[in-house]
Amino acid sequence: MRKSSVLKGKGKIKETLGKVTGDSALEREGKGDQLAAKARKGMEKVHESALRARDGMRRRTS
Numbered sequence: 001m002r003k004s005s006v007l008k009g010k011g012k013i014k015e016t017l018g019k020v021t022g023d024s025a026l027e028r029e030g031k032g033d034q035l036a037a038k039a040r041k042g043m044e045k046v047h048e049s050a051l052r053a054r055d056g057m058r059r060r061t062s
Helices: 003-021 024-061
Strands: none
Touching: 003 024
């Protein structure tokens, strides 16, 4: 499981708990965690693309 998926789930739980308990700080923290997860997912995609490109270059030179 990707770390971005875990962060997104954690953020969603925090946001929901904040809404249920009326804790606006916890709700904001959850939304922030979800945004961080979205950014991390983008970085993971770039990393995977770079690895695929590197592997493709290795196959062509062999």
